[in-house]
Amino acid sequence: MGRSPCCCRDADVKKGPWTEEEDKTLVEHIKKHGGKVGSWRGLPKSAGLNRCGKSCRLRWTNYLRPDIKRGNFTDEEERLIITLHAGLGNKWSTIATHLEGRTDNEIKNYWNTHIRKKLLRMGVDPVTHQQLPPDQSHRHLNATSIAHLPEALLWATAAASLSSLDTGVLMQAQLLQQLIPAIGSNYGTSGLIANLAAANAMQNSSGSMVPNLLLEDQMNCLQPGYLCNTSNFAEQHVVQEQLTNDTSPGTSSFAAAEQADELCNTAASFASHHVAPVGDSAGDWSPAQEFAGLLEPMMELPDLRSLESDSFWKEILEDSYRL
DNA sequence: AAGTTGAGCAACCGCAACACT
DNA sequence: CAGTGTTGCGGTTGCTCAACT
Structure with a gap:
C-alpha cells in the first residue's frame, strides 16, 4: 500500500490566497488549543477549514504566527543574511533562526528580490x-x-x-x-x-x-x-x-x-x-x-x-x- | 487612458527527512 | 528493518500593484 494521497490534490480543497475569515478561523483554532497544533493534517477538518493541512501550516508559520516581525529588513539584518548565506548557502530555515521574527520564506524572498540582484x-x-x-x-x-x-x-x-x-x-x-x-x-x-x-x-x-x-x-x-x-x-x-x-x-x-x-x-x-x-x-x-x-x-x-x-x-x- | 513590464511576495509543489508502528 | 504517515524545506509559480510607455 502506498502513501495516501495528499489532501492538496483533493479538487474540493480550496487553494490560493487566504481570506480574513479563514485566517480568523485558523488563529482561533490554534489559540483554543494553547498555540499547539497536534496534527496539521487533521487540523483543517477539526477547525472547519476547507484547506490542505500543509496550506494551514504554511499560512500559520509564514503569516499568522504572533511572533512574526513585519516591515522592511534593516541594514543589520541584510548584513547578517549575507554573512550567513556565505557560510550556509540556501539553508533558509537555518538562516531564519538567526533573525528573530523573520521566516525562512520571507528571507528567501528578500534574498531573491533584493540581495541577489x-x-x-x-x-x-x-x-x-x-x-x-x-x-x-x-x-x-x-x-x-x-x-x-x-x-x-x-x-x-x-x-x-x-x-x-x-x-x-x-x-x-x-x-x-x-x-x-x-x-x-x-x-x-x-x-x-x-x-x-x-x-x-x-x-x-x-x-x-x-x-x-x-x-x-x-x-x-x-x-x-x-x-x-x-x-x-x-x-x-x-x-x-x-x-x-x-x-x-x-x-x-x-x-x-x-x-x-x-x-x-x-x-x-x-x-x-x-x-x-x-x-x-x-x-x-x-x-x-x-x-x-x-x-x-x-x-x-x-x-x-x-x-x-x-x-x-x-x-x-x-x-x-x-x- | 489603456496596455505592458517588472518587482515583490504569498502560496503551492515536490521531495527528503523524520517519526511511528 | 521496512513500510507508511507527517512535517519541514527549498524551488518555483502566479497574483497584485505600481511604474512606465
Missing part, C-alpha cells in the same frame, strides 16, 4: 560569493562619483568574501570597511586617499585583521563602520564562531582578536598624519592616479585582486547611483 550588480556571484570574472563587469570608474558609494554595497562585497572565513579574506572585509567612511567623509578625495593609505598600513602591518572601535579624536576620517562597531562586530564574530567552531583561546581567530587594538591604533595614527585639508589641490595631482597607486599594494592579497579590475569598482559606483 544587488550582489550581481556588484559583480559578486550570489551563489559562490566570489567575484565574477572581470569581463562580466564593463563599467568605468569616475573618481568624483565615489562620494555616492553606499556602505551597504561595499559591505555586501566584504561579507560576500567571508565565505571561506580565513584570515586573509576576513582582512579584506576589514580593509574594504576602512574605505567606506572615507568615501562619505567630509574630507572628500583627500580623506579617501588618507584612508586608503591607512588601509595599506593595516595590510602591511601583518597583524590582526580584527579592528575594534577607533578613537574618535584620532580617527575623524576613519569613522567606525560596521565591523568597527563593537556590537556589530560581536554579532559578526558569533557568526564566524558558529561557522568555524574554532575561536577558543589559542586558535588563530582568538590570537587575531587580541591584536585588534594595536592594529587599529596603527592605522589611526597613520591616517591622522596623512589627511590633507579639504579642497587641497596640488598641480597635476590626480585623484584617480592616487587612488590606483594606493590600491596597488593591496592587490597582493589574493582575493583583493578584484580591486585591480577597476571595472568592478566602476560597476559598484554606477550601481550606487541607480540605488
Whole structure:
C-alpha cells in the first residue's frame, strides 16, 4: 500500500490566497488549543477549514504566527543574511533562526528580490560569493562619483568574501570597511586617499585583521563602520564562531582578536598624519592616479585582486547611483 | 487612458527527512 | 528493518500593484 494521497490534490480543497475569515478561523483554532497544533493534517477538518493541512501550516508559520516581525529588513539584518548565506548557502530555515521574527520564506524572498540582484550588480556571484570574472563587469570608474558609494554595497562585497572565513579574506572585509567612511567623509578625495593609505598600513602591518572601535579624536576620517562597531562586530564574530567552531583561546581567530587594538591604533595614527585639508589641490595631482597607486599594494592579497579590475569598482559606483 | 513590464511576495509543489508502528 | 504517515524545506509559480510607455 502506498502513501495516501495528499489532501492538496483533493479538487474540493480550496487553494490560493487566504481570506480574513479563514485566517480568523485558523488563529482561533490554534489559540483554543494553547498555540499547539497536534496534527496539521487533521487540523483543517477539526477547525472547519476547507484547506490542505500543509496550506494551514504554511499560512500559520509564514503569516499568522504572533511572533512574526513585519516591515522592511534593516541594514543589520541584510548584513547578517549575507554573512550567513556565505557560510550556509540556501539553508533558509537555518538562516531564519538567526533573525528573530523573520521566516525562512520571507528571507528567501528578500534574498531573491533584493540581495541577489544587488550582489550581481556588484559583480559578486550570489551563489559562490566570489567575484565574477572581470569581463562580466564593463563599467568605468569616475573618481568624483565615489562620494555616492553606499556602505551597504561595499559591505555586501566584504561579507560576500567571508565565505571561506580565513584570515586573509576576513582582512579584506576589514580593509574594504576602512574605505567606506572615507568615501562619505567630509574630507572628500583627500580623506579617501588618507584612508586608503591607512588601509595599506593595516595590510602591511601583518597583524590582526580584527579592528575594534577607533578613537574618535584620532580617527575623524576613519569613522567606525560596521565591523568597527563593537556590537556589530560581536554579532559578526558569533557568526564566524558558529561557522568555524574554532575561536577558543589559542586558535588563530582568538590570537587575531587580541591584536585588534594595536592594529587599529596603527592605522589611526597613520591616517591622522596623512589627511590633507579639504579642497587641497596640488598641480597635476590626480585623484584617480592616487587612488590606483594606493590600491596597488593591496592587490597582493589574493582575493583583493578584484580591486585591480577597476571595472568592478566602476560597476559598484554606477550601481550606487541607480540605488 | 489603456496596455505592458517588472518587482515583490504569498502560496503551492515536490521531495527528503523524520517519526511511528 | 521496512513500510507508511507527517512535517519541514527549498524551488518555483502566479497574483497584485505600481511604474512606465
